Amino acid sequence: MSDVLQAGRSRAYPLPRREVAKALLAGRGEALVVAGLGATNWDISAVGDRADNFPLWGAMGGAAMLGLGLALAQPGRRVLVLTGDGDLLMGLGSLATIATQRPDNLALVAIDNESYAETGMQATATAGVVDLPGIARAAGFATVDSAVDEAGLARVLPLVHGGAGPVFIAIKVRLESLPLVMPPKDGAYLKDRFRLALLGPGAVAA
Amino acid sequence: MNGEAPNTADWQDALYDLLRQNGVTQFAYVPDAGHARLIDRSLADNGAHSVPLTTEEEGVALLAGADLGGARAVLLMQSSGVGNCVNLLSLMKGGRFPLLTIVSMRGDFGEGNPWQYPMGQAVEPVLAAMGVICLRIERPEEVLPTAGAALTMAFQSGQAVAVLLTQKLLGAKKF
Numbered sequence: 001m002s003d004v005l006q007a008g009r010s011r012a013y014p015l016p017r018r019e020v021a022k023a024l025l026a027g028r029g030e031a032l033v034v035a036g037l038g039a040t041n042w043d044i045s046a047v048g049d050r051a052d053n054f055p056l057w058g059a060m061g062g063a064a065m066l067g068l069g070l071a072l073a074q075p076g077r078r079v080l081v082l083t084g085d086g087d088l089l090m091g092l093g094s095l096a097t098i099a100t101q102r103p104d105n106l107a108l109v110a111i112d113n114e115s116y117a118e119t120g121m122q123a124t125a126t127a128g129v130v131d132l133p134g135i136a137r138a139a140g141f142a143t144v145d146s147a148v149d150e151a152g153l154a155r156v157l158p159l160v161h162g163g164a165g166p167v168f169i170a171i172k173v174r175l176e177s178l179p180l181v182m183p184p185k186d187g188a189y190l191k192d193r194f195r196l197a198l199l200g201p202g203a204v205a206a
Numbered sequence: 207m208n209g210e211a212p213n214t215a216d217w218q219d220a221l222y223d224l225l226r227q228n229g230v231t232q233f234a235y236v237p238d239a240g241h242a243r244l245i246d247r248s249l250a251d252n253g254a255h256s257v258p259l260t261t262e263e264e265g266v267a268l269l270a271g272a273d274l275g276g277a278r279a280v281l282l283m284q285s286s287g288v289g290n291c292v293n294l295l296s297l298m299k300g301g302r303f304p305l306l307t308i309v310s311m312r313g314d315f316g317e318g319n320p321w322q323y324p325m326g327q328a329v330e331p332v333l334a335a336m337g338v339i340c341l342r343i344e345r346p347e348e349v350l351p352t353a354g355a356a357l358t359m360a361f362q363s364g365q366a367v368a369v370l371l372t373q374k375l376l377g378a379k380k381f
Binding site for chain 1: 303
């Protein structure tokens with residue numbers, strides 16, 4: 001048995017992820033929302049599927065960079081990316097890429113259950129010594145904070161929505177099995193409805 | 207062979223201007239000598255975002271995000287970077303996102319570094335397998351017409367297109 005990863009310790013964490021998603025999205029205002037594949041996709045869909053959400057069904061490692069492209073394209077809109085620790089760990093270099101661009105309208109929120117929950121609850125590196133906010137801070141994110149409980153969540157919510165970007169917030173959430181709440185699967189449909197909502201009727205004719 | 211084709215900067219400047227005239231505002235790249243001029247131009251351009259990547263697959267996701275936001279982006283990379291992009295190309299196919307990438311080739315005509323051949327020779331079959339159309343350029347006078355065609359294919363027709371700058375165009379490296 002390995003002692004480098006504390007698999008399962010997150011089962012005791014106080015924050016339930018669906019409540020965290022609800023709290024994060026309650027204050028979204030005009031923000032555009034991207035969710036990484038798997039649980040964060042189901043989380044934002046449980047709060048309510050809508051056209052200005054872009055939930056990923058794949059593209060692991062890509063949620064943060066998709067958020068950067070969107071943030072650069074829409075400098076007047078806040079862009080929130082909610083994604084998991086596994087997705088972020090696959091694309092750690094993108095934290096350097098994003099920090100270099102300094103998008104002041106982009107907020108990345110790591111919903112960190114320290115596990116690959118979709119594939120059997122295997123521990124990720126954040127169940128060991130890896131400190132995602134520390135990596136983001138060292139990369140050069142303008143605002144970095146983390147939350148492990150209700151008080152921490154209350155502290156970081158205003159940073160997610162209004163902190164100087166790029167913002168990186170890590171929220172430790174409880175490892176739990178939840179009902180899957182799925183948005184539409186078709187990527188072209190998700191893209192077209194998002195563009196229609198954001199850009200208007202000309203957006204689909206290319 | 208000294209490896210460098212003449213007047214490379216001329217068509218690179220014209221290519222940059224063509225991309226900008228067609229509304230491209232995000233230039234994402236892992237550098238290669240064949241893209242040096244485009245990268246320098248994007249860094250000097252206040253109207254464009256010059257986005258150095260740590261790995262090429264970041265650029266694929268960036269392109270999708272740009273399109274969601276109504277912007278046009280291009281991914282500049284060496285042939286070796288194509289291999290790094292493969293799974294993220296699923297995003298472009300599944301979402302029918304436009305993809306425009308300009309790939310400077312290694313491991314083809316006259317290559318002097320054997321380590322470049324496996325990925326260089328795999329570029330076209332790998333891209334084809336992922337639904338990306340490849341347009342090869344071998345002569346300087348083909349650059350602008352081919353790039354213009356690729357812009358139309360990507361941004362008017364929503365296709366995934368790779369423009370391959372071959373070593374016949376760029377000159378082969380001896381190492």
